[in-house]
Amino acid sequence: MTGVTEARAPQEGRILKLPGACWPETPVRELAGVTPAQAHLMGKLGVTTVSDLLHHLPRRYEDSRELVPLRSLVPGAVQTARARVRGVSGHRSPRRQMALVEATLEDGEASVGAIWFNQPYLAGQLSEGMEILVHGKVVWGVRGITFQSPTWERVRADQRHVGRLAAVYPETGKLTSKYLRALIGRLLPVAEQMPDPLPPEVREAERLLPLAEALRQVHVPDDEDAAERARQRLAFEELFLLQLAAERARRRRLSSEGARVPYDVEAARGFVAGLPFTLTDGQRRAAHQVLADLAGPGPMNRLLQGDVGSGKTVVAAMAVLLARRAGFQSVVMAPTEILARQHHVTLESLLAPHGVSPRLLLGSTPARARREILDGLAGGQDFLVVGTHALIEDDVRLNRLGLVVVDEQQRFGVAQRQRLRLKARAIPNFLAMTATPIPRSLALTLYGDVDVSELREMPPGRIPVETRVVPPDLRDEAYAFVRDQVRSGRQVFVICPLIEESDRMGVRAVTTEHRKLAEEVFPDLRVELLHGRMKPREKEERMGRFARGEADLLVATSVVEVGVDVPNATVMIVEGAERFGLAQLHQLRGRVGRSRHRAHCLLFESGADEEGSRRLRAVAATSSGFELAELDLRLRGPGDVVGLRQHGLPEVRAADLLDTVLARRARDAAVAWLDRDPALDRHEALSDAMGGYRAIFDLD
Ligand code: ADP
Ligand code: MG
Numbered sequence: 160m161t162g163v164t165e166a167r168a169p170q171e172g173r174i175l176k177l178p179g180a181c182w183p184e185t186p187v188r189e190l191a192g193v194t195p196a197q198a199h200l201m202g203k204l205g206v207t208t209v210s211d212l213l214h215h216l217p218r219r220y221e222d223s224r225e226l227v228p229l230r231s232l233v234p235g236a237v238q239t240a241r242a243r244v245r246g247v248s249g250h251r252s253p254r255r256q257m258a259l260v261e262a263t264l265e266d267g268e269a270s271v272g273a274i275w276f277n278q279p280y281l282a283g284q285l286s287e288g289m290e291i292l293v294h295g296k297v298v299w300g301v302r303g304i305t306f307q308s309p310t311w312e313r314v315r316a317d318q319r320h321v322g323r324l325a326a327v328y329p330e331t332g333k334l335t336s337k338y339l340r341a342l343i344g345r346l347l348p349v350a351e352q353m354p355d356p357l358p359p360e361v362r363e364a365e366r367l368l369p370l371a372e373a374l375r376q377v378h379v380p381d382d383e384d385a386a387e388r389a390r391q392r393l394a395f396e397e398l399f400l401l402q403l404a405a406e407r408a409r410r411r412r413l414s415s416e417g418a419r420v421p422y423d424v425e426a427a428r429g430f431v432a433g434l435p436f437t438l439t440d441g442q443r444r445a446a447h448q449v450l451a452d453l454a455g456p457g458p459m460n461r462l463l464q465g466d467v468g469s470g471k472t473v474v475a476a477m478a479v480l481l482a483r484r485a486g487f488q489s490v491v492m493a494p495t496e497i498l499a500r501q502h503h504v505t506l507e508s509l510l511a512p513h514g515v516s517p518r519l520l521l522g523s524t525p526a527r528a529r530r531e532i533l534d535g536l537a538g539g540q541d542f543l544v545v546g547t548h549a550l551i552e553d554d555v556r557l558n559r560l561g562l563v564v565v566d567e568q569q570r571f572g573v574a575q576r577q578r579l580r581l582k583a584r585a586i587p588n589f590l591a592m593t594a595t596p597i598p599r600s601l602a603l604t605l606y607g608d609v610d611v612s613e614l615r616e617m618p619p620g621r622i623p624v625e626t627r628v629v630p631p632d633l634r635d636e637a638y639a640f641v642r643d644q645v646r647s648g649r650q651v652f653v654i655c656p657l658i659e660e661s662d663r664m665g666v667r668a669v670t671t672e673h674r675k676l677a678e679e680v681f682p683d684l685r686v687e688l689l690h691g692r693m694k695p696r697e698k699e700e701r702m703g704r705f706a707r708g709e710a711d712l713l714v715a716t717s718v719v720e721v722g723v724d725v726p727n728a729t730v731m732i733v734e735g736a737e738r739f740g741l742a743q744l745h746q747l748r749g750r751v752g753r754s755r756h757r758a759h760c761l762l763f764e765s766g767a768d769e770e771g772s773r774r775l776r777a778v779a780a781t782s783s784g785f786e787l788a789e790l791d792l793r794l795r796g797p798g799d800v801v802g803l804r805q806h807g808l809p810e811v812r813a814a815d816l817l818d819t820v821l822a823r824r825a826r827d828a829a830v831a832w833l834d835r836d837p838a839l840d841r842h843e844a845l846s847d848a849m850g851g852y853r854a855i856f857d858l859d
Contacts, residue, residue: 405607465614487561
């Protein structure tokens with residue numbers, strides 16, 4: 160293999176490796192032609208090694224393959240031409256003192272002008288008689304037809320920038336595509352040394368390019384088809400690794416000793432018969448899936464998705480009851496004390512008639528009460544404890560833990576979930592609940608080892624929250640409506656996007672908004688303030704006052720997003736609504752409409768943003784969180800929607816997470832490969848590549 164030759168860059172005195180004489184693991188900062196500043200910028204893109212750089216994929220391609228004779232150039236169009244350079248001159252524009260470089264270009268039939276701004280060094284690069292390709296906007300200039308700030312390149316055997324499909328990379332400050340093309344182009348031979356994680360059998364069966372070839376074609380494609388095939392290959396690899404990790408975790412789970420809870424049909428029927436309502440079809444189906452998981456091999460790993468109020472807690476309660484009857488303890492964990500308290504009350508009313516009394520364990524639980532709860536759990540007299548993070552403290556012992564229910568699980572880290580599992584001898588069954596659904600298409604790709612149940616309908620009799628988009632000029636009318644509601648005894652939430660004033664964005668900061676509402680708009684009403692910078696105790700106090708009806712309006716940041724139950728609140732105002740995600744807006748309006756009173760959500764727009772407006776109207780048009788999650792995903796992309804990093808998942812660069820066809824193909828291939836290579840030791844590069852996925856999926 161290539162040895163490492165070193166060159167000393169005189170100005171920095173650093174040891175620099177020349178491209179072509181380095182390894183996939185070589186840090187980019189050691190490359191000749193990469194300054195510390197550029198290495199730093201690359202670091203921000205997650206690029207630290209040559210291998211990372213080769214996996215830094217173009218966003219799109221610029222096509223400058225079609226050459227137009229100079230006499231046929233059309234002003235207004237973006238075109239490409241081949242010409243000789245004549246008469247280069249550099250000077251300053253008389254009025255704005257901008258550096259200009261001008262040249263005449265000719266091709267034997269016609270001549271046109273070319274002009275560049277603020278690139279004085281070009282005067283030294285372009286020389287008389289040089290043959291170049293230019294690509295850019297054609298305009299009518301003072302000297303006739305002119306290329307305005309075109310990209311250009313000398314004509315040579317192997318064009319890199321102009322006269323071909325040229326990679327355009329995601330933009331980051333001074334790391335231009337031109338720079339990256341040149342650097343990556345020189346590093347491509349290193350790809351030959353990179354082991355291909357895809358086993359040859361899989362590659363052949365799926366008709367995929369080898370890694371090095373795919374990397375070459377994705378950066379320097381022969382044509383569109385080649386670029387597309389290259390991307391497909393890289394996307395397939397990412398999805399294949401994800402699916403492999405998920406499938407392996409699933410197999411391990413199903414073959415491990417979980418807490419087995421027999422499907423006690425009589426007990427389940429008895430519970431349902433005792434409810435003051437009939438279950439929705441969704442609840443019935445979800446409950447059946449959960450109970451079947453509990454009885455099946457290996458511990459359950461299920462996600463229950465459903466809008467706020469869709470009745471997830473009832474399903475969880477049924478699982479708790481059956482676990483209890485099989486002699487297992489259950490834990491129900493919520494992200495905030497308020498939510499935990501609510502669950503405690505609900506579960507108490509659902510389960511006490513069946514002999515299960517939940518305990519409540521919070522960070523604020525006094526030491527003596529806490530001691531008593533811990534004793535009851537460790538001694539095995541208590542079978543259900545509801546609480547917050549306080550539940551994962553070391554001294555909380557549950558020897559017979561059989562079921563863990565986590566509400567709004569995306570708020571908990573993987574490590575915290577892990578710690579709960581560790582409390583049990585057998586691996587407990589795991590049920591996550593969320594009111595922020597992950598679209599099915601994504602769940603398939605990302606949560607290979609998680610089974611998903613959905614509650615898509617609401618219990619009967621629920622009136623959907625009436626949602627309206629309020630443009631700035633209708634604000635006063637909206638306030639008049641708020642006053643009416645307060646007069647008839649109702650309460651109002653006002654949600655602001657940020658804590659600090661940001662005039663430039665036109666956002667009404669929560670403190671300013673509070674002062675304005677309290678002093679100018681509603682001086683006669685009681686207006687409470689709540690934001691994320693307050694101490695937890697203070698937040699609880701203020702929230703408590705609002706919940707007890709001691710305030711009419713609660714002005715808050717999105718801290719109220721999860722877990723406030725104030726049935727008397729019927730109006731949700733969202734300021735600067737276009738700055739929120741669709742799913743988040745939907746969550747927010749779920750805070751009202753919890754009583755028989757008709758509820759309203761007013762989405763205050765702050766500006767004339769067409770795209771933002773359209774999104775808000777979509778929220779007003781549907782009451783389904785599932786629909787909005789899908790839409791959010793399509794509009795903003797998966798990164799923003801589910802916070803992939805927060806979920807601890809590796810970054811997916813080439814794959815389109817919505818491409819369910821490719822995801823399924825990758826899944827089938829992963830299942831087939833695992834059948835042949837259960838220990839994953841037949842293809843070394845594959846085992847190595849799987850390293851990063853272990854921490855995410857493996858339970859042990
Ligand atoms: P979620 O946890 O999904 O937000 P909950 O389980 O807390 O919803 O249920 C919200 C409310 O709806 C509770 O008061 C619950 O008793 C009630 N409820 C649940 N299921 C039904 C149903 N099938 N019919 C009528 N009311 C229901
Ligand atoms: Mg709930």
